[in-house]
Every structure is written in structure tokens, then in C-alpha cells.
Amino acid sequence: MSSPDSAPVPAPTTDLRSGPPLHEACRPLSALVGVWRGSGEVDYPTIDGPYRFGQQLTLAHDGRPFLRHEARAWLLDADGAVLRPAAWELGWWRPQPDGTVELLLSHSTGIQELFSGTTTGQRWELxxxxxxxxATAKDVQAARRSYALGPDDVLELTEHRAMVGVAMTQHVTARLHRVR
Known part of the structure; x- marks a missing residue:
């Protein structure tokens, strides 16, 4: 019998060796499946930055043709101690038959974004x-993201944004290491 907290279907997993098999459509995203944690820098012309932050990105699957995305961030002081929670986003990576990928994201700040892009080896451009x-969210017009898996299982994330009257400008860089 399952506990009151669990659903009667398998939970999403970040482990490709257990649980349901990864859906064939998700093979181009398989290197992303896991739990990633690291730090980066956030800056923009309209903020008094740059600021250091920590981040954990979880990409999981349940055997269907998409990945579940959850990213949580926290601000860090100069010594790397946590100051407070920061960004939180939830969404889904949806690989398409033509080789493109969609990324749907919902942010705790009241913003929803639909990205589309390409997979080239171990790089994803969206x-x-x-x-x-x-009505109360920041005025965001557009965004670009790049995820690149480099040597030693380091996932590099770069994000550019056009928002609050500023043209497309680099906003976030981060280096995440696989922890699971």
C-alpha cells in the first residue's frame, strides 16, 4: 500500500539505471538527467550587482517523452554562505521528432516562458x-539560454534577457556539477 504522500504511479527519477526506462524521444537529453548543483553570478544593468548565487537543477523523467525541470537558487555572501532563497522555476523539456526541443518554464515571480531550440551534441541552445x-511580474520581453555539458561533468548555463526596458543582455552564468 502506498503512503498518503505518494501517487499510485512511479515517481520521476534522476537515475537512468533504475526506474522506468528513458523514453526514446528523450535520448538527445539523456546527459542532462540528474541533479546538478553549483554556483554562478547574476547581473543586469538595472540591479546593483553582480551577485553570487548557488543553484540546484533537477532534471527527472518517468518514462514519458519529456523531462521534468526544477531549478532553485539562493543568494550567497562573499564567503559563500547562504543569504536567502532566490529564483525558483518549474517546467518541462519536450524533445520533438525534428530534433528541436521545447522548454516550458513557470517562475515563482509570475512569469511563464516557452523556449524552443536545438540540441547539438552536448549543447542545448534555446x-x-x-x-x-x-500584472505584478517584471516586464520580460525575451530570453535566451544555453546549457553546455563540458569535461568533468560540468554543466555550464548562460542566460540572456531583454527586460525592464533593456535590450538582450547577459543576466546569469553558472557552473553546475552533477551530484546525482
Missing amino acids: ATDSVVRT
């Missing part, structure tokens, strides 16, 4: 097709 925001 740009927004649309951005929807609540």
Missing part, C-alpha cells in the same frame, strides 16, 4: 517563442 506574465 530562445523564447513567448513570454507571459502576471
Whole structure:
């Protein structure tokens, strides 16, 4: 019998060696499946930065043709101690038959983004097709993201944004290491 906290279906997994097999459509994303943690820098012309942050990115699957995405970030002081929680986003990576990939993200700040892009080896380049925001969210017009898996299982993330009246500008860089 399952506990009241669990659903009657298998939980998503970040381990490709156990649980349901990875859906064939997700093979181009298989290197991303896991739990990644590291740090980076956030800056933008409209903030008093740069700021250091920590981040954990979890990409999991349940055997269907998409990956579940959850990224949580926290601000760090100069010594690397946690100051407070920062960004939190949830979404799905959806590989397409033509080799492209869609990334749907919902941010705790009231922004929803639909990215589309390409997979080239161990690099994923994505740009927004649309951005929807609540009345109280920042005025975000567009974004671009790049995820690249390098040597020693390091995932490098770069994000550019056009928001609050500023043209597309680099906003975030991070280096994440696989922890699971």
C-alpha cells in the first residue's frame, strides 16, 4: 500500500539505471538527467550587482517523452554562505521528432516562458517563442539560454534577457556539477 504522500504511479527519477526506462524521444537529453548543483553570478544593468548565487537543477523523467525541470537558487555572501532563497522555476523539456526541443518554464515571480531550440551534441541552445506574465511580474520581453555539458561533468548555463526596458543582455552564468 502506498503512503498518503505518494501517487499510485512511479515517481520521476534522476537515475537512468533504475526506474522506468528513458523514453526514446528523450535520448538527445539523456546527459542532462540528474541533479546538478553549483554556483554562478547574476547581473543586469538595472540591479546593483553582480551577485553570487548557488543553484540546484533537477532534471527527472518517468518514462514519458519529456523531462521534468526544477531549478532553485539562493543568494550567497562573499564567503559563500547562504543569504536567502532566490529564483525558483518549474517546467518541462519536450524533445520533438525534428530534433528541436521545447522548454516550458513557470517562475515563482509570475512569469511563464516557452523556449524552443536545438540540441547539438552536448549543447542545448534555446530562445523564447513567448513570454507571459502576471500584472505584478517584471516586464520580460525575451530570453535566451544555453546549457553546455563540458569535461568533468560540468554543466555550464548562460542566460540572456531583454527586460525592464533593456535590450538582450547577459543576466546569469553558472557552473553546475552533477551530484546525482
